[in-house]
Amino acid sequence: QPATPGGGGTPGGADTILLGEVGSLTGAQATFGISTRNGVDLAIKEANAAGGVKGKKLAVRVYDDQGKPEEAAQAVTRLITQDKVVLILGEVASSNSLAMAEKAQAAGVPMITPSSTNPTVTQKGDYIFRVCFIDPFQGFVMAKFARENLKMDQVAIFQDNKSAYSIGLTEVFSKKFAEMGGKITATESYSQGDTDFRAQLTAIKRTKPQGIYVPGYYNDVGIIARQAREQGLTVPLMGGDGWDSEKLFELAGNALDGSYFSNHYSPDNPDPKTQKFIADYKAAYGGVPDALAALGYDSAKVAIAAIEKAKDLSGPAIRDAIAQTKDFPGVAGTITLDSNRNAVKSAVILKVGDGKTTFVTTVNP
Ligand code: PHE
Numbered sequence: 001q002p003a004t005p006g007g008g009g010t011p012g013g014a015d016t017i018l019l020g021e022v023g024s025l026t027g028a029q030a031t032f033g034i035s036t037r038n039g040v041d042l043a044i045k046e047a048n049a050a051g052g053v054k055g056k057k058l059a060v061r062v063y064d065d066q067g068k069p070e071e072a073a074q075a076v077t078r079l080i081t082q083d084k085v086v087l088i089l090g091e092v093a094s095s096n097s098l099a100m101a102e103k104a105q106a107a108g109v110p111m112i113t114p115s116s117t118n119p120t121v122t123q124k125g126d127y128i129f130r131v132c133f134i135d136p137f138q139g140f141v142m143a144k145f146a147r148e149n150l151k152m153d154q155v156a157i158f159q160d161n162k163s164a165y166s167i168g169l170t171e172v173f174s175k176k177f178a179e180m181g182g183k184i185t186a187t188e189s190y191s192q193g194d195t196d197f198r199a200q201l202t203a204i205k206r207t208k209p210q211g212i213y214v215p216g217y218y219n220d221v222g223i224i225a226r227q228a229r230e231q232g233l234t235v236p237l238m239g240g241d242g243w244d245s246e247k248l249f250e251l252a253g254n255a256l257d258g259s260y261f262s263n264h265y266s267p268d269n270p271d272p273k274t275q276k277f278i279a280d281y282k283a284a285y286g287g288v289p290d291a292l293a294a295l296g297y298d299s300a301k302v303a304i305a306a307i308e309k310a311k312d313l314s315g316p317a318i319r320d321a322i323a324q325t326k327d328f329p330g331v332a333g334t335i336t337l338d339s340n341r342n343a344v345k346s347a348v349i350l351k352v353g354d355g356k357t358t359f360v361t362t363v364n365p
Contacts, residue, residue: 017053017307019044019060019300020079022090022100027067028193028219031245032092032292036114037062038285039296040089042277043304053308060300061085069099076103076111085109086313087306089299092292093217094118094165101128108315110306110322114299115264115292117241118168122341127319129341131299131330132264133365135165138240139172139215141262141347141363146211146238147180149361150260154185155238156209158200158224160216161189169215169240185209190224192217197224201231211235217242222251229255236260244291249355256352264291265332266348266359277331291332298330 021040023033044058052058061083063075072091079085080103088104088111091097097116104111105125113121113130117138122128146152155177160166174184185207188200201224204212212228214221214237221243228237239261248256267278267288277297281289289297305328306321307313328335333345346364350357 015056016059017056017313018083018085019058019303020076020083020085020088020090021060021062022065022072022075022079022088022096023062023092024067024096025062025064029067029093029217031218031247031290032115033064033067035245035290035292036090036092036296038281039114039289039293039298040300042281042284043297043300047304053304054313058304058307060089065091065096067093067096069096072096073099073103076100080104080107080109086315087112087303087318089114089296089303091116093163094121094168095163097121098124098164101125104128108319110315110319112299112303112322114295115241116165118164119342120164120168126323126341127315129302129322129325129337131302131335131343132295132332133345133347134342135168135240136172137365138262138347139169140176141349142213142238142240142260143173143176143180143182144363145260145262145349145361146213147177147182150211150236152182152210154183154207154209155211155213156186156188156204156207157184157213158188158190158197158204158216159214160192160220162191162193163216165240165242166215170213173213173215190216190220192220194220195223197227198231201228201233205231205233209235211238213238215240215242218245218248219251222248222256225252225255225259241291246287246290248352252352257354259352260349260360261352261357262347262363263350264345264347265294266350266357268359271331273329274331294330294332298328298332298335301330302328302335
């Protein structure tokens, strides 16, 4: 796969510090990888324009994993053994980050996932970090919103049984919603990439839910939403950050109007640094950045700050510097890493309607 030098410099040359990145630039979840890469590149370009780090320029070697865990793991091996990167950024989907984390940890190369939220990712070891919240929080946020704001008593769940992310969110949502006095009427499963969801949706419909929690990725959710409406299931759908893609609206049409999902950031956030990022991103790539782009940018910024602070460019030195990240002013929220190498941050709830999302509320941890 082609390497993209992020803003100049010879990747791997003596005057360059080389970072690695792994993402789904093609395949079913391609917007995840593309948005992340854009965010990372913007941060690298800014750092290079400001004179680089430790007197050197930064560059990023990016590999496309096509959204597949085995490819993601192989890309990490290549980044470590061939390209000799000092740090790795990625992935988005938790199942891919889990495959990568194993390799990065074994080699002692620090890895920062911008947006993987499954708790087990950073549990792979002390070289694995993330700049986003984790799913025990995200699942709680939507369960609480369904119960308290939408006043739902009965909710069904439709999970992707091929995704660590979806399985994790299902567990948390079920537990929290029940603890708050709600009832889960049915838990049905699909496998990502399926195209016919009608049997499960029919089974869900029979249990008369007031809402359906669908913690999947946009490419499946868009089709699920259409088929749900065709089955006469008109209740709101609810989801997590995996819904976040401009492609969601192309796939779903109006089928998700009146539905809700939790996310990391809202472009409506008036914070000046967030608005500056949005303006810079639009100028560079022509479009409003999604949460992946914002978190990709933040992950690269945290990496750059740690490299600057580290006493040398060794894995342990950079690892120790990342671990000390505190009150870092990210465009998708302030980042303080806890002792489990997770960021503790607020979540937002967005409402879908008319081909876009609108901000509903912020939930603090
Ligand atoms: N949190 C998702 C996961 O862990 C990935 C994701 C993050 C998708 C943000 C969209 C937006 O798999």
